[in-house]
Amino acid sequence: MTQELSTVQSWLQEQAKAHAEPEWLRQMRERAWEAFQNAPVVRLEKTDLSRRTWDVVPPAVAAVAETGAEAGQLIQSLTEQSDAYVYVRDGQVVQVRVPADWSETGVIVADLHSAAQQHADLVQQYLGQVVSVEESKWSALNAAVWQSGLFVYVPRRVSVPGTVHYVVEDTGSGVGIAPRALVIADAESRLAFAEVHISSGDKPSGPVRSHVLEVIAKSGAQVTVVTNHAFHAGPTNFSTSRARVENDASVDWVFTDVGDGFTVGIVESDLVGSGSRSTVRALGLGYGRQHLDLTASMLHRGKYSISDIVMHGVLRGRANSIYRSSTHIFKHAVGAGSEQHDRMLVLDGTARADAIPMLLIDENDVQRCGHAASVGRIDESQIYYLMSRGISKSEAMRMIIWGHLQPTVDAIPSEAVRTLVRSRVDEELSE
Amino acid sequence: MASPHFKITGLKVAVEDKEIVKGLDLEIRGGEIHAIMGPNGTGKSTLASALMGHPAYEVTGGQVTLDGQDVLDMAVDERARAGLFLAMQYPAEVPGVSNANFIRTALNARLGEGNEIPVIKFHRQLQEKMKSLNIDPSFAERYLNEGFSGGEKKRNEILQMSMLNPRIVILDEIDSGLDIDALKIVAKAVNDLRSPDVGFLIITHYQRLLEYIVPDFVHVMMQGRIVRSGGRELAQKLEANGYDWLKQELGIEDETVGAEA
Numbered sequence: 001m002t003q004e005l006s007t008v009q010s011w012l013q014e015q016a017k018a019h020a021e022p023e024w025l026r027q028m029r030e031r032a033w034e035a036f037q038n039a040p041v042v043r044l045e046k047t048d049l050s051r052r053t054w055d056v057v058p059p060a061v062a063a064v065a066e067t068g069a070e071a072g073q074l075i076q077s078l079t080e081q082s083d084a085y086v087y088v089r090d091g092q093v094v095q096v097r098v099p100a101d102w103s104e105t106g107v108i109v110a111d112l113h114s115a116a117q118q119h120a121d122l123v124q125q126y127l128g129q130v131v132s133v134e135e136s137k138w139s140a141l142n143a144a145v146w147q148s149g150l151f152v153y154v155p156r157r158v159s160v161p162g163t164v165h166y167v168v169e170d171t172g173s174g175v176g177i178a179p180r181a182l183v184i185a186d187a188e189s190r191l192a193f194a195e196v197h198i199s200s201g202d203k204p205s206g207p208v209r210s211h212v213l214e215v216i217a218k219s220g221a222q223v224t225v226v227t228n229h230a231f232h233a234g235p236t237n238f239s240t241s242r243a244r245v246e247n248d249a250s251v252d253w254v255f256t257d258v259g260d261g262f263t264v265g266i267v268e269s270d271l272v273g274s275g276s277r278s279t280v281r282a283l284g285l286g287y288g289r290q291h292l293d294l295t296a297s298m299l300h301r302g303k304y305s306i307s308d309i310v311m312h313g314v315l316r317g318r319a320n321s322i323y324r325s326s327t328h329i330f331k332h333a334v335g336a337g338s339e340q341h342d343r344m345l346v347l348d349g350t351a352r353a354d355a356i357p358m359l360l361i362d363e364n365d366v367q368r369c370g371h372a373a374s375v376g377r378i379d380e381s382q383i384y385y386l387m388s389r390g391i392s393k394s395e396a397m398r399m400i401i402w403g404h405l406q407p408t409v410d411a412i413p414s415e416a417v418r419t420l421v422r423s424r425v426d427e428e429l430s431e
Numbered sequence: 432m433a434s435p436h437f438k439i440t441g442l443k444v445a446v447e448d449k450e451i452v453k454g455l456d457l458e459i460r461g462g463e464i465h466a467i468m469g470p471n472g473t474g475k476s477t478l479a480s481a482l483m484g485h486p487a488y489e490v491t492g493g494q495v496t497l498d499g500q501d502v503l504d505m506a507v508d509e510r511a512r513a514g515l516f517l518a519m520q521y522p523a524e525v526p527g528v529s530n531a532n533f534i535r536t537a538l539n540a541r542l543g544e545g546n547e548i549p550v551i552k553f554h555r556q557l558q559e560k561m562k563s564l565n566i567d568p569s570f571a572e573r574y575l576n577e578g579f580s581g582g583e584k585k586r587n588e589i590l591q592m593s594m595l596n597p598r599i600v601i602l603d604e605i606d607s608g609l610d611i612d613a614l615k616i617v618a619k620a621v622n623d624l625r626s627p628d629v630g631f632l633i634i635t636h637y638q639r640l641l642e643y644i645v646p647d648f649v650h651v652m653m654q655g656r657i658v659r660s661g662g663r664e665l666a667q668k669l670e671a672n673g674y675d676w677l678k679q680e681l682g683i684e685d686e687t688v689g690a691e692a
Contacts, residue, residue: 386537399528402527402528403575
């Protein structure tokens with residue numbers, strides 16, 4: 001081995017030592033790093049990545065940043081509502097809290113480094129199974145460099161009494177970070193899980209950030225997964241969230257994105273099981289020069305699998321969003337059914353939204369497959385109606401926009417997270 | 432607040448450059464109920480929408496005042512806060528905004544900053560009004576008019592009328608699409624609100640509604656003008672004999688707007 005190691009590789013070796021990573025994990029990271037470097041320049045249909053750099057900069061040795069205001073408030077609320085959370089800042093685990101009475105249930109909430117040692121069998125079996133190392137340049141990047149991930153395991157028939165939170169704060173001092181969560185809900189269990197991504201501080205432009213979430217819902221499990229982004233101009237953000245949904249299991253996604261960042265994201269359910277079910281509710285509020293390329297995707301492989309996608313976007317300024325809803329019904333997925341509803345409100349003439357519905361149907365015997373998509377301004381007759389009762393024009397518009405977004409916010413199971421998303425939207429709408 | 436005085440003088444209204452209301456005079460004082468009748472296409476609903484300030488209706492002449500204040504100079508929301516209320520024929524649906532939230536926001540907009548109604552008091556009032564209008568309590572949390580039947584929308588308009596303490600109420604064909612029981616409920620709500628502090632303008636095709644809400648004045652609109660005014664007996668005569676005798680008397684062949692005799 002005469003070849004000089006890159007700074008990233010030597011950093012990874014240090015990390016592996018520091019966290020006493022098992023051999024299989026080291027090998028996985030090495031394989032992923034190779035795959036990342038060898039993956040060709042990516043071409044996306046609606047997103048120009050040619051001017052985005054792929055520089056990966058290892059985080060500073062010790063994160064010195066303080067907890068930002070938004071993260072601080074959220075952590076306090078989560079403590080008050082007695083919920084579980086893992087709080088990560090700039091790739092370092094700051095705090096892990098699991099209510100004492102949860103331990104009897106056998107639920108595991110841990111950082112992924114520790115879990116790789118203490119629950120090696122589970123982590124080794126499932127890590128990279130739902131979002132594979134090689135599927136994209138950014139999934140390879142995440143698999144190579146992820147730090148301070150989250151691991152959740154819910155045993156059979158256990159109903160988790162609260163919501164498990166993964167709070168990921170990025171203050172800008174730890175660039176190129178890659179959060180990763182692995183969530184396993186065993187048969188007949190119930191889980192609500194919420195990720196909150198917080199960007200505080202100013203980002204240098206350039207770095208790439210890749211986030212991966214893998215969910216396994218075993219037969220009959222019911223899982224709600226909430227992902228909340230608030231990315232800001234600068235980094236390129238990739239977000240890959242996928243669930244494998246087994247027989248009679250269900251996964252309900254809630255995705256919110258409020259910001260002016262550059263993001264390519266996918267939320268996908270692989271409906272492998274018979275009678276499996278999944279929904280996506282997505283909310284986007286883009287401003288500034290935001291670029292969001294979001295795909296909500298349902299892969300119907302199981303018989304009688306059912307899905308529903310509802311996406312609501314609001315665009316201001318020079319924001320440019322692509323909301324793609326995709327349903328693929330594979331051959332032999334007899335009796336499958338799906339619905340798609342995408343509705344975008346464009347508030348300013350300079351903003352742009354694309355709502356792209358896609359239906360790929362390889363099976364003749366399906367129940368129902370519908371889609372509806374619209375992009376437009378706020379309906380004048382709605383403004384007139386509210387004003388005719390004495391409500392000012394600006395308040396009327398705020399109410400109509402909120403009406404557009406509210407049902408998605410209401411679908412978030414955690415009160416603290418609902419409050420956070422509500423204030424993110426309010427703050428942006430009040431400007 | 433003093434008894435309202437609403438005055439329309441020589442009002443002309445155009446829609447897409449076509450004049451629909453062609454010089455209309457009407458005066459409504461608190462405590463009075465005026466009914467405007469007339470066949471389809473004579474400008475009745477255009478009048479109602481223009482008075483409220485709908486952006487598609489352009490006032491091309493005349494004056495409208497409420498207690499001497501120029502209504503035409505006011506934005507839609509200012510007219511409402513001045514006390515004008517229009518129960519619409521086709522109210523908009525607003526998904527995601529609950530009925531209760533909407534009505535409370537509207538009421539608070541009328542009461543002004545610092546005078547907002549306490550939440551509990553509001554909900555108690557809302558439930559009482561809903562009960563008297565025979566509206567299911569779940570109505571409060573449903574999204575504004577979304578998926579409402581025609582009759583439910585009409586009842587929702589009347590609920591808002593009852594909650595918002597208007598001074599001049601315009602009902603635009605509130606009776607269309609209502610069965611007789613619903614019609615009685617709507618009429619009761621109007622009669623309950625009747626006082627020297629409120630004036631009413633009721634637009635209708637049929638005399639049926641006027642059996643339950645007895646008007647003080649009845650006006651007939653044809654060709655964008657009021658062509659005949661009288662007491663409630665005028666409505667009864669129209670119900671019994673139709674409009675033909677009046678058209679003959681006035682020498683009108685086609686009563687709709689755009690057809691000049």
